[in-house]
Amino acid sequence: MASPLQFQPKLLNEESICSMVTEGRVHSGVFTDPGIFELEISQIFHRTWIYIGHKSEVPTHGDFKTRKIGRQPVLMIRGKDDVVRVLMNRCRHRGTQVCEGEQGNAKHIRCWFHGWVYNANGELLEVPMLEAYGDGFDKSVMGLNQAPRVEEYRGFVFSSLNPDVPSLTDHLGNARAMMDLMLDASPKGDIQVNAGVHKTVYQGNWKLVGMDGYHVKYVHASVIAAWNRNPDSGLAATHRGDPFEDESASRTRDLGNGHVMLDLTEHRLSHYAQFTEMLKKMTGGQQYLDEMKTKHGEERAKLLVSLAGDPHVGIYPNLQLINNQIRIINPISADVCEVIMFPVLLDGVSDEINALRIRQHESFYGPAGSGSPDDAEIFERVQKGMYAQVNPWLEISRGLHREECDENGVITGKISDEVTQRGQMKRWLALMLDSGAE
Amino acid sequence: MKSTPPESHPWLNTIQEFLFFEADLADNHQFKDWQALWTKDLLYWVPCHDEGVDPTHQVSIIYDDRSRLEERLFRLQTKQAHSQNPRSRLSRSVTNIRIESGDRETGFKVTSRIHVVESRLERVTHWAGRQTHRLVWEESVFHMSEKKIVLVNNDSLLGNLTFII
DSSP, X not given: OOOOSSXXXXXXXXXXXXXXXXXXXXXXXXXXXXXXXXXXXXXXXXXXXXXXEEGGGSOSTTEEEEEEETTEEEEEEEOTTSOEEEEESSOTTTOOOSSOSSEEEOSEEEOTTTOOEEETTOOEEEOTTGGGGOTTOOXXXXXXXXXXXXXXXXXXXXXXXXXXXXXXXXXXXTHHXXXXXXXXXXXXXXXXXXXXXXXXXXXXXXXXXXXXXXXXXXXXXXXXXXXXXXXXSGGGGGXXXXXXXXXXXXXXXXXXXXXXXEEOHHHHHTTHHHHHHHHHTSTTHHHHHHHHHHHHHHHHHHHHHHHXXXXXXXXXXXXXXXXXXXXXXXXEETTEEEEEEEEOXXXXXXXXXHHHHHHHHHHHSSTTSSSXXXXXXXXXXXXHHTTOOSSOEEEOOTTGGGOEEOTTOOEEEETTSTHHHHHHHHHHHHHHHOOSOO | OOOXXXXXXXXXXXXXXXXXXXXXXXXXXXXXXXXXXXXXXXXXXXXXXXXXXXXXXXXXXXXXXXXXXXXXXXXXXXXXXXXXXXXXXXXXXXXXXXXXEEETTTEEEEEEEEEEEEEETTEEEEEEEEEEEEEEEETTEEEEEEEEEEETTXXXXXXXXXXXX
């Protein structure tokens, strides 16, 4: 085994990074080394497309959310021209963060260091005692800086600090159709991200929030035992039977560009009858089923209703669409990661259906859910364990011999296969090594 | 406006003892005994962000009816609830107890403060906030029909809140 006993940060170069990722193994220094982490911020988070937020989060002029691109604070803000922009949250004068808190409404943004005022488009309106700067001072070029690139897909706003990044369409590639599965679960084809947020943090590396079809029976053994008592409670309704058996029709997929998913489609479809029975008992349930059929035709409607807006997809590097939620992953250090979870409501369905979506989300996710804290607990154990580096290698070769690749380049494996881990590491390595446009 | 504090309520001692008893059961992870304190219909609610949110339109940290609470307690009693293995070691103070309204027939609304110190895996975490109990007199003892905890940091990043708060 060609194994450096311990990764040496001073040897951080293309060759050593390359040696840390092989086809079925990853060196644990990738998860523990602060030098690697710094490089990830510049090579990945400050260079590729980062998910910022959904337009429904800022419905009116002046509404803003504070977010981050890697380490850099930004605002997603709706201007007076109704355009949603991503602006650097930093006064052009002496660098003060101009918007505090998570969210708010500011048609005029005043920096309280020296009173400079911007509008919600980011234009500089006022500088107290402007004349002291002399004639050369041009207010029109002193607005809040825009992030170099901003593009959206059906309301999902992405931004990049890299002016030369390829288009968002190219970046999303095969993952766009998976985002459609969430959006099209609404009979109006749109979602509302306005039901609050669960903000969680764990002491572990950001890459541990992977997309893993193998962990469920062990990490979530306690809640599976609870579901088996009452198959209609919480998320159990969407996990009837066992979607995580290799004999099941569930699959892991590597969609390319680091985007990966657990494809639970076949399993969910097999429970379509139970889903519709549950829906029909709810206010607006029958109407929802009818509208979906009219809009999408019988076959597509059946798929969309069965999935209930859950593509179970990770969009590399910081976005996941899982169950009833949009999830943002914020890397803080090699050893700390924030996971921000936004429940997703469907446009055009009854309050009762959306309230159930919120309750389903709470039951499993968030700081007191039956699932997220156990995930975080195990990630923390992984982080601690990975410091034992006599043999530093992590094994991600599961199912390597039985992968299948289709004409679009999508790689597929059984549900417990580590196709997803390999897909993410492949992208990681490409971004870490490539010093070119992306 | 009255400038003197209100007179002590005649039920204060009994209610205070109930709250202290509940706190002990929660601190000691006595799930079955704690569950027995509840009425059949119940609401165990830890709002997220703010206390004024409408739970049908906004996510909460916990919004349990009886079936969700039973699932929560069942899960914690399995041996695979990893986030409570080892269990949090807890010490909570219940203070500033006030009986806001009610009587023995209709039930009481009681507000108080909690400060929970949690120790787990070499980390100490403080959880603090205001709580409201609705207490109903049933079969010669008090039962909780509602417990709402408004944590001071319910709008912040949170770690592991899987024990009974």
